[in-house]
Amino acid sequence: MISRIIPRKGVSLVELLVGIAILGVVGMGLTRIMVAQARYFDHQKTSNKARNVSRGPLNRVVSDIRMVEAQSGISIATPTLIRARVPFAIGVVCVTGSGGTHLSLLPSDSAMYAAPGYSGYAWRDGQGIYHYKVGGNVKDENGDLTSCNAAGVG
Numbered sequence: 001m002i003s004r005i006i007p008r009k010g011v012s013l014v015e016l017l018v019g020i021a022i023l024g025v026v027g028m029g030l031t032r033i034m035v036a037q038a039r040y041f042d043h044q045k046t047s048n049k050a051r052n053v054s055r056g057p058l059n060r061v062v063s064d065i066r067m068v069e070a071q072s073g074i075s076i077a078t079p080t081l082i083r084a085r086v087p088f089a090i091g092v093v094c095v096t097g098s099g100g101t102h103l104s105l106l107p108s109d110s111a112m113y114a115a116p117g118y119s120g121y122a123w124r125d126g127q128g129i130y131h132y133k134v135g136g137n138v139k140d141e142n143g144d145l146t147s148c149n150a151a152g153v154g
Contacts (some may be wrong), residue, residue, distance in 0.1 A: 069122075069130050084134060085122065093123060094148035104145040 011019075062144060068084045076083035091105035103121075121136040 072130065072132065087122075092148070094151045104148050 024037045062088050065082075065084060067086050069087075073085045074082065075085060091103045093102070094104055095102040120132060122130045122132045124130050
C-alpha cells in the first residue's frame, strides 16, 4: 500500500522560533543604528546652539557698526572699547535758536529718545559732511509742529 503524506497548512514551531531569532537580530541592529543617529543629531544640535550663542551678539555688533558714518562715526577705539555714533532716527531741522534746536524726527516714538545712550545729534551739510553735537538741547516736536510749520517745513 502506498501512503501519501498530506501537507498541512501553517508553520511549525521550529520555523516560528527561527523567524523570531532572525527578527530579533535584525531588530537589535536597527535599534542600535537609531540610537546612534539620535545621539549624533543631539550632539549636532547642541554644537549649533553653542555656536549661535556666540554668533548672536557678534552679528548684532556688526549690524550696528554697518550703520556708522564712515568718516567720523567712531569716536573712541581702544583694545577694550569701541564708541560708535549709531543713528536711530532721521529728521529735519525746523528751527535753530536760543530755545534750542527744533526737529521733526522719524520714527516718532518718544520712548526711543528717552532710552539710555542718547547723547546728541548730527547734521549733514550741503557737501555731505556730518557735524556732531554731543549733548545739547534738542526738542522733538512730533506732537506740536508749530515751529516747523512757521519755518515753512512741511
